[in-house]
Amino acid sequence: GEVPLDRLSGTLIYGSRQDGNDRIFALDVERVDEGAVTPTLLAEDAILGAPSPTTERMAFYSTRSNGQGLFGIDIGQAPTSRIIRFTRFAEDGAESPASWDARGERLVFASRREGDRQSRIYVTWADGEDDSTTIANGGDPAWHPAFESIVYSGVDQTGNRPGLWLVDSAGGNPDRLTTVETDRRPQWSPGGQYIVFTSLERDGNWEIYRYDTVERALTRMTDDPAQDVVPTVSPDGQLLAFLSDRNGVWAIWVMPLAGGEPVVLAPIVGDIAAWEKASIDWVP
DSSP states (O other): OOOOGGGOOSEEEEEEEETTEEEEEEEEGGGGGGSOOOOEEEEESEEEEEEOSSSSEEEEEEEETTEEEEEEEETTSOTTOOOEEOOSOTTTTSSSOOEEOTTSSEEEEEEOOSTTOOOEEEEEETTSSOOOEEEEEEEEEEEOSSSSEEEEEEEOTTSOSOEEEEEETTSOSOEEOOOOTTOEEEEEOTTSSEEEEEESTTTSSOEEEEEETTTTEEEEOOOOSSOEEEEEEOTTSSEEEEEEOGGGSOEEEEEETTOOOOEEEEEOSSBOSOGGGOOEEEEO
16 A cells, blocks of 8 residues: 555644643645645644544643643634633543544543542533533543544443443443553544554554454554554545654654555654653544
C-alpha cells in the first residue's frame, strides 16, 4: 500500500510542548506535500484536544496552574481564551482526550476525581452544567461516530478482565473486545467498522493495531522498535496517522488503513515528553 501524499485532505489536530508551553496545533494536511507547512496555534496551556464533529468547538484539558480541568474553545478564537468549562473537577480529562457524541451534544471523558484515585469513565452534557454520570471503570474513552457505543481501555464492573471494552452511553451492554491490559487510546474509523489503538505488551514495545468490529479480528499495523502511538483514521477512512519517535524525533506518520509501509507526513512542532499527554485527531 502506498500513501498518496499529493491527494491527502483534512486537518490534523495535535498537541505538543513548545518553548515550555503546552500547545495544540492544527496542520493543514493538503499543504504538507508542498513543503514546509507552519501549523496554526489553536490553544495555549492545553493538551488532549478533541474537536467536535458538528461545530467549531474543541474540548481540551487546560494545564493552567490556576485553571486545570476540561474546557472548551471555539476554534479561531484567541489561543489563550476559554469559552466554556464543561466540568468542575481538575482531574477530569487529564490523562486522555475527551470524546464527543455524534451530535456534538455530550462528552465522554476519564477522570480520577474520586477519593480512591481509580480512573472511571463519565458522560456529561457539553453545556457546562457538569451533570456527569459514571458508566465504566477505565480510561481512554472514544464515542462511536454514529451510535451510542463507547470504547474504552479498562476493566469490567468488578475491576477484572482488562482490555478494550464496549459499553453504551449509559454503561450497559458491556462487551469485551480484547484481553491485553496495555491496549490503549482506541479510536474509531469514520464508518465505525474499525477501532485502531496502541499496545505495549503484545509485542514488547508500543505498536499500532486495528480491530475489525464486524469480523472481530485483530491486525498488527506497525513493526518498529520505536514508540508508535495515538493512532487516528483519515476522514475518508483510507489512511491511518500516528505519532512515532522513529529516527529519534517525534513526527506524524501515515500509512494505509488496509496495511502498508508508513511514511513521514510532517514533523512535530516542539517536542513530546511523554506520549500519554499527546493526542492526534484527523478531521475533515
